[in-house]
Amino acid sequence: MVNLIRNENMKLYRRWRTWVMVGFMIAAVLVGSFVEWYYDSSDASWRNDVIEQQQDMQAVLSDPELDPESQVYYKDQLAIIDYRLTHDIRPEPGTMWDGINGSASLFILITLFTVIVAGDSLAGEFTAGTIKLLLIRPASRLKILISKYLSMILFGFGLLIILFVVSVLVNGLLYQFKAIDLPLLTVNGEGVVVEKSMVANLWQTYLLNGVSTIIFVTMAFMISSAFRSSAMAIGISIFSLFAGTIVLELLQRYEWSKYLLFANLDLSQYLSGRPYQDGMTLSFSVIVLALYFILFNLVSWLVFTRRDVAA
C-alpha cells in the first residue's frame, strides 16, 4: 500500500502541471496579501475607530423597530467592543491576522486544484492506456483506488500547509509580526465575551472548507471511474463547485432542497447561526454529507472494480 501511494505521488509530482498549481497557489497568497496590505488604511489608533463603531451601533440599537435577531447581533458586537477597550485588545484590521484570515478564502483554489488532479488521476490512466499495466499486478483494484484517493488527499493537505505557511509568513513580514498573539474575541451562548486562539480559529475555518474539498474530490473520483474521462470528471465537478450555490438559491423555497449535497457543504453556516433552511442542524448536515460520501465511494468502488478494462 505504501508503495502504491509512493507511485501515485511520483506520477503526481513528476509533472510540471502539479508545480504550476503549487506556484499559482503561492503567487495568489502573495498577491492577495500584498494588495490587502497596500490598501490597509487602519493604523495604531484603533481606539478611535472602535469608539466610532460603538456609537454607530448604539444608534442602530436604539431603534425600537429593530428585529430581535439583529438586536442580539448588535449587542454581541458591543460587548466585544467593550471588552476590547477595557482589555486593550485591538481588532484584526491593521494586523497580520487580517491578511491571514483573508487568505483563507483562497481555499477554493485548493479545492479546484485537487479536483483537477483527482479527476485526471484515474481517468487519465484510462485515456493513456496505462491502466492496463497498472491492473495486471498483484494489487487489487480496491487498493489501487484507495492509494489514488489517499495521494489526492495528501496533495490537498500539502496545498493547505502551503497556504497556511505562506500566508502567515508573508503577512507576518508585511506587518513585522506585530500582534502575533492577538486573540479572537467571540461571544459565547451565555452572552459572555471569550478569547480564542487566532490560529485555532483559522484551522477551524480550514477544516470546514476541507470537508467540501473532500466531497468534491470524491465526486470527481466517482465520475472518473464511471465515465473514464478526465474532462468530464473535472468539468462536472468544477461546474457543480460554482453552480451549486446558484442552484441552491433557486431551490431554497422547496423544503426538499435541504437534502441536496450543496445545501450541506458549507458547515460554517452553523457557526454564523444562519443555516440554509430553518430547522437544519449541524448533525443533520453531517449525516447528509456522510451519506453522500458513502454513496460516491460505493459507486466508484463498484464501477472501478467490476467494469471491463477495454482501454
Add this chain to the structure above:
Amino acid sequence: MANEPIVSLRQVTKRVGRKTLIDNLTFEVPQGEIFGFLGPNGAGKTTTIRMMVGLMAISEGEIRIKGKNIKTEFEQAIRHVGAIVENPEMYKFLTGYQNLIHFARMVPGVTKERIDEVIALVKLEDRIHDKVRKYSLGMRQRLGVAQALLHRPSLLILDEPTNGLDPAGIRELRDYLRHLTRTEGITVIVSSHLLSEMELMCDSVAILMHGKLVDVKPIGDFIGGNEQAQTYLIEATPAEQALGEIKAIVGVQGVEMTDEGLLVTAVRDQIPAILAHLMRQDIQIYGVRAVRQSLEDRFLQITGGEQVG
C-alpha cells in the same frame, strides 16, 4: 511437474451485450513453450488475453494460471504473469527508468540490480533516463518487454510484440524469447499478425476466428508432415496432358497449372505412384519438388482468406 499446463482455458466465453466475442474456448498452454495466438483482425486474440490477465471479466468458464483461478485467486495468479496488452503504453511524462521503478514497486522482491539487468537485456541503457515521450515506438516496445520481465514471471504474454520493431529488433526479440524459454523455463504467449514471424518463433499455435478456436497444434503440423496433403511442383510436358492425367488419379486433392509447372496437392506417399503413372503415359518429367507451404498459406486456407472477422 513439467507437464502440467501453465495456462488452461475451460469453456471460456465472453459476451458483451448480445455479442459473443469469445465462444467456448478450451485449450492449454504447455510449460516452456512459445505459444502463438493467430487470427485475423477482430478474431478475439486481444480479448482472450485481456481475460487471461483479469482486465476483462469472464462471462462463462474459467482460466487458470499455474493452477490459480484468475478470477477468484487474482493476486496469486497474476504474480506469475508479465504482459503487454495491445500497445505498450507507459507513463509518457516519466523517464523509462521511473516507469520501471513504478512497476517494480508493485511486486515484492524486485531489486535495483534486477531493474538494471532487464534494461541491459532489452538494450535500452543509453536512453533509459529519457522521458518516454521522446521514445520511438520500438523503444516503447522494448520498455514494455522490460516492465513485463521485471518480476521474473513464469508466463510472459505479449500481444503483438513485434509491432513497431525493426527487423533487427524482431530478431533480437525472437532470440531473446527463445533464450528465456530454454534457460529459464518461461512460457511465452505471443499474438501476432506477422504470420511468417510466428512460424519462426512459435512451438505451437492456436488459431482463432470469430472468437472460436479453429485449431491448436504444434507448428510442424501446420506446415505439413507425412500424412498430410502438401503441395508439390511438377514440371512436365506436355503440361495439358499431364494435368488431365493427374486429375484422374484417385486421392489427389487438387491440381493447378501455373507458369512454373503443375501444383499438385497430395499426400507424400502418393508421389511415386503419380510419377510412375505420368511416365507410363510418356510424359516427360523435368523436376519435382515439395512446395513448403508457409503458415501464411495454411492460415489463409483455414480462414478462407478472410481478413477481418
